[in-house]
Amino acid sequence: MIREIDASEFELVWPIYRAVIAGGDVFAPSPDTTLEVARRMWAEPPARTFVATLDGTVAGSYMLRPNQPGLGDHVANAGYIVAPEARGRGLARAMCEHSLTTAREAGFTAMQFNYVVATNTGAIKVWERCGFAVVGRVPKAFRHAALGPVDILIMHRFL
Amino acid sequence: MIREIDASEFELVWPIYRAVIAGGDVFAPSPDTTLEVARRMWAEPPARTFVATLDGTVAGSYMLRPNQPGLGDHVANAGYIVAPEARGRGLARAMCEHSLTTAREAGFTAMQFNYVVATNTGAIKVWERCGFAVVGRVPKAFRHAALGPVDILIMHRFL
Numbered sequence: 001m002i003r004e005i006d007a008s009e010f011e012l013v014w015p016i017y018r019a020v021i022a023g024g025d026v027f028a029p030s031p032d033t034t035l036e037v038a039r040r041m042w043a044e045p046p047a048r049t050f051v052a053t054l055d056g057t058v059a060g061s062y063m064l065r066p067n068q069p070g071l072g073d074h075v076a077n078a079g080y081i082v083a084p085e086a087r088g089r090g091l092a093r094a095m096c097e098h099s100l101t102t103a104r105e106a107g108f109t110a111m112q113f114n115y116v117v118a119t120n121t122g123a124i125k126v127w128e129r130c131g132f133a134v135v136g137r138v139p140k141a142f143r144h145a146a147l148g149p150v151d152i153l154i155m156h157r158f159l
Numbered sequence: 160m161i162r163e164i165d166a167s168e169f170e171l172v173w174p175i176y177r178a179v180i181a182g183g184d185v186f187a188p189s190p191d192t193t194l195e196v197a198r199r200m201w202a203e204p205p206a207r208t209f210v211a212t213l214d215g216t217v218a219g220s221y222m223l224r225p226n227q228p229g230l231g232d233h234v235a236n237a238g239y240i241v242a243p244e245a246r247g248r249g250l251a252r253a254m255c256e257h258s259l260t261t262a263r264e265a266g267f268t269a270m271q272f273n274y275v276v277a278t279n280t281g282a283i284k285v286w287e288r289c290g291f292a293v294v295g296r297v298p299k300a301f302r303h304a305a306l307g308p309v310d311i312l313i314m315h316r317f318l
Binding site for chain 1: 315
């Protein structure tokens with residue numbers, strides 16, 4: 001079950017967000033990001049925020065927004081996080097497909113990911129299965145907690 | 160002469176900003192962007208803003224900021240605008256070189272442009288002369304006022 005929330009409900013997402021940034025391996029915000037800063041980036045307009053529930057518990061979240069203002073606002077951007085204990089159950093795939101439908105309904109004609117960590121091969125496979133292709137690669141743009149500087153990928157698909 | 164300003168001095172930049180967005184050919188913000196929205200995007204922290212003066216008049220501006228938070232904040236992002244009447248006098252090149260020095264001094268180790276309109280060939284040549292290389296291309300991500308949807312380039316260099 002996936003439903004939209006507003007910024008005042010970000011506390012539902014925060015335990016997952018905090019667990020994901022704690023790893024320092026897949027996501028730009030640093031492990032010491034505060035709840036209020038995370039809320040601003042993930043849940044305040046123009047971002048829209050969704051939560052996915054598994055067995056009655058919030059286990060994942062995604063956010064959807066225009067990737068650029070004005071003459072670039074036909075391209076959506078999205079981000080996805082999954083609780084560590086809920087990995088391997090298809091949640092990222094389900095949220096990605098849901099976000100593609102939501103983006104189409106909102107009038108976007110494409111979706112772009114700006115910052116896919118190149119060593120996060122599990123996620124990259126999911127995005128490829130959801131129709132995304134790599135359109136760019138930026139060297140050493142992410143300071144991976146265990147691996148040091150690694151590349152990031154830019155991924156894209158039309159809707 | 161290039162000097163740093165703060166957000167309260169954005170009115171110095173606004174006539175140039177407004178002239179650049181009016182063209183709808185090189186920059187994401189739409190022609191109807193208000194001064195306050197432009198100030199927020201161009202001049203409020205974490206962005207730093209600089210103006211370039213030619214013959215005693217402000218003729219160009221650039222902004223410099225981290226391209227990502229946290230584990231991506233070692234990569235700078237920058238944007239440059241030049242007054243239409245000051246084009247062809249090397250101002251973009253001078254501001255770009257100045258921004259590279261400023262970024263190095265601020266501790267950044269690379270710079271990335273996220274949104275270079277692929278038909279803006281004059282600018283692309285300047286960025287290449289400043290050491291940038293194309294690392295990505297997103298199809299039809301900019302709605303060009305005259306040409307319709309055109310590609311955008313992602314450009315990068317280490318510092």
